[in-house]
Amino acid sequence: MFSDLAAFHGWFADRCTANAYRVRRVPLEDLEGWSTEAGSGDLVHGSGRFFSVRGLDVTHSGREVDSWQQPIIVQPEHGILGILVKEFDGVPHCLLQAKMEPGNVNLVQLSPTVQATKSNYTRVHGGRAVPYLEHFVAPRGGQVLFDALQSEQASWFLSKRNRNMIVRTEQDVPLLEDFCWLTFDQIAGLLRVDDLVNMDTRTVLSGAVALLRPRHRALGGGLAGEAVAGAWETEESALHTTTELLSWFTEAKGAATLTRRLMPLSDVAGWSARDGVIAHDEGRHFTVLGVAAEAPSREVARWTQPMFAPRSQGVIAFLTRRVAGVPHVLVQARTETGALDRIEMAPTVQCQPADHTPPHGLGRPPFLDEVLGARPDRILLDVVLSEEGGRFYHARSRYLVVEADDDFPLDVPPDFAWVTLRQLTHFVRFGSHLNVEARSLLTLLGFLDEGARAAGLSAGAVAR
Known part of the structure; x- marks a missing residue:
């Protein structure tokens, strides 16, 4: 456990140099x-x-x-992405590891407690056992807080899903040298650092956003604090009910023509x-x-x-605006090449902009120019993060949360919808609803004000 983030960064630097990675x-x-x-x-x-x-x-x-x-990439087996949670002095901590992946631009990033394909944890490779696996396979001790089969990057995987799990334990847990205990506050601060918290950790943590809800209700003031705390208003405060959104999503899946x-x-x-x-x-x-x-x-x-x-860096962004005072984010029902159900809820913008500039001739995706042209004071979050480093080489995306002006139209194309953070946390409990990019943004947005406090910043100073 670390007294502050400076202590963590010292430990992490030591772990990065402790092994001769190549x-x-x-x-x-x-x-x-x-x-x-x-x-x-x-x-x-x-x-x-x-x-x-x-x-x-x-x-x-x-x-x-x-x-x-x-x-x-065809990988039909399900892997396990699991985070172990344990309380110390009444404060929940997550067990994360400094893990090397060959595709990471900086090699070592923070990964979940367990990040393993079935071939790995059944030891097809003949290697060592996966540490802490016993907490995530039945029969297991502890309390399951979150458990869902979630999709991976559907542009490059065909029907790939991993089991995302958060398990709380009261057992004594031996701490191996590449692992550390971090509070939610500390993780939130680290989410703001480029290429540090890996994709697998981000997708699992999307299942923890609802666990932070009581803390967000107590937050006050500042653009970021309002954006997060206000999103927990009741169903009656949302532009669309959850039932209406599920009907919109189901209709989009039923109308999909992709073969x-x-x-x-x-x-x-x-x-x-x-x-x-x-x-x-x-x-x-x-x-x-x-x-x-x-x-x-x-x-x-x-x-x-x-x-x-990938040949270029991606842009993955949520546009957010207040509706009757309640912050909403704009999601799209996006056709995903390799997704199991062909359609998933995705961020407002998800693309490689280089593929949409001359001479390629592809049209500009909706809302890309609004995101890239946003004024600095409207950018709630701006961080470059790596995608899955076990299969993708130096794949990085710029993740943004941009607040639109109050006169930004509520009338959007039929494959887009305004959704509250509360509604997103409902959808993330089920597979084939939110894609992995949307889950990363949900984590970043859900931890937004926590990160400002953990990093010692005011709530209004979260944009870099």
């Missing part, structure tokens, strides 16, 4: 244990487990581009294998590349694997 690029054809499947060109692991890279044919998407083909089918990776149009990678012929979107990783603190100390590397 990641280097290697050609796909040189990956050990991986091969190109005869006839299809798919990238597969020799064990038949972990994941594979295959081709996907998409038609009738309902997006700005109606049809396309692309590589996709998709797996196809041989070697037949994917517009993509080519060259120079040891698989890349888009126009240099857009992402590249499939290979890495060799060394991490003495991991269950397996050395391995190689394919990864997806």
